Amino acid sequence: MNKLIKISLVLAFITIASCALPTWTRVESGVYVNEGNFSIVLPTGWLKIENIDKTGILVSIDGPALQSFTIKHENFDKAFGTTKTEVTTDTLSYELMEYYIAEYKAKAGNRVIEVESKEAAMISGKEGFRVGMWYKNQGGLRFKQVTYGCINGSEIYTLTYHAPVLYYFDKNVVEFEASVKTFLIL
């Protein structure tokens, strides 16, 4: 009897623990809808995990360390916590990009972040930015990132692709760019 109780408790714990952890699911073809927030056509066959940082979604085909495509939407007061930058609905797309880069650099500590491109971009019909950056990790491996960002109401939307330059960045950046074109804020 004692043994049975123990097994039941272990099973209950496993069930509760697995419910609490977000799970990876395969991306099916068609439009992915994040209820009340956005819709997008994600690369079919990739794996997705929802509610990343309680704000969005992460997709990857080989694992997040090798390539990650994240979509986030955060309130103005939460988006730039390190620099404590104040964003308003009047913030220009160019300023939003400056704030995004500043926050990224501030969070990176003394790691040298190089900005290689800054462009105006339309995201879901809204004025936004596209910024390209790179850095080297502790082992000297170079990582590259492309981020699109825009303001919608009192939120900041960002779509980011991040991968090591060696093999992985070029391998999937085209799929990321294709997905961004289908992105719609609901």
Added chain:
Amino acid sequence: MNPVNNCIVALLFGLLITSCAALTGCTTTVTAYTADKAIEPDSEGEQRLWSLANKFDQALEKSGSLYKDPELEEYLNNILNKLFPEFGDVMHARILKAPVLNAMALPNGSIYLNTGLLAVMENEAQLATVLAHEGEHFVQKHSAKQREHIIQAAGWGTLGGIALAGAGIPPELASLAAISSITGYSREAETESDNLGYQRLKKAGYDVRQAPQVFRHMIREVEAEEIKQPYFFSTHPKLQKRVANFESLNKSDTNGSLRVIGEKEYLDTFSQLRLKALEAKLERGQYKVLIALLSDDAANTSYGSIGAFLLGESYRLRGHEGDAELAMKAFLSAQQSGLNTAGLYKGMGLIEYKSGHIDKAAEAFVHYLKLADENEPELSFIKIYLKKIKREQHEQAD
């Protein structure tokens, strides 16, 4: 630094404390270096710290975090030699690309000065104050004596004082840096270094009246960043007290005015680095720190027209009520001082555009486009804003 790194740092700090504590008698047996003795570790524990410091030097070298300029390093090391003639062969000063106002002395005699510190020093006497203070940490072997204030130093390190783990420095070495930084040692060690450093300054012929100003720069930065207690300040000699300590030491000094300040030499030598460091602060969103520094008239003069431009940019990006006017005032001051760059007109145009002054915005943006390089990354934004302005102007004309 991400949470994982913070955990690793905390863990390794624990190990560092334990290993240091294991060196029983550390505080009772450690004696300062003297000119008549070979400069080398006296015990196994000290040897371990030296070895960790050597690894730290190598890691920094590989990380690309060093600001390498032989001329500037020579300038720093000449000052060190003046201050510590008996230890000149062992001590070596280098510059770290880090926008935060900080410096550190390692147990092997390596001294690192952040670009963020060099950016705000106003003369050689202030720089010498920092070098004398850091040099005394090495001579007095404070890293080996360090015990009870390690945790507070970790707070400083992770709060942005160093954050070297992000620079590709292994966490255990970042921890060493944290305890070795300008504010990382214990209260007693800091006071001892302040007092002995002051004597070195005097002996080397520097104007000791500049010493308190170094800590006033720190106070200004801490206030602007809104860094709150409790952390190391709660047990540390407060910066205000250190200013008072130097002022009281100065009262007994009657020959201050006869000594070297070295303003021109310093500003001439470090002019480029100082401006680059301020730009790095702007790029990391330290608008309040820059406003506090550059709105001080005396400081602003030493940074010239680019300083005025960076002040304008800081106001523009901070975006508080009234900042648009202050930004424009600073931009105009930069313009009057002879600055004529694309960036200046972009800043002016953005302010006017946001304020709804579309004619003035258009004028500034057109000026920007004339001066901007065709590969300027911001071009696409400004062209879009200009197009919108023209559309609006047409609508108004109709």
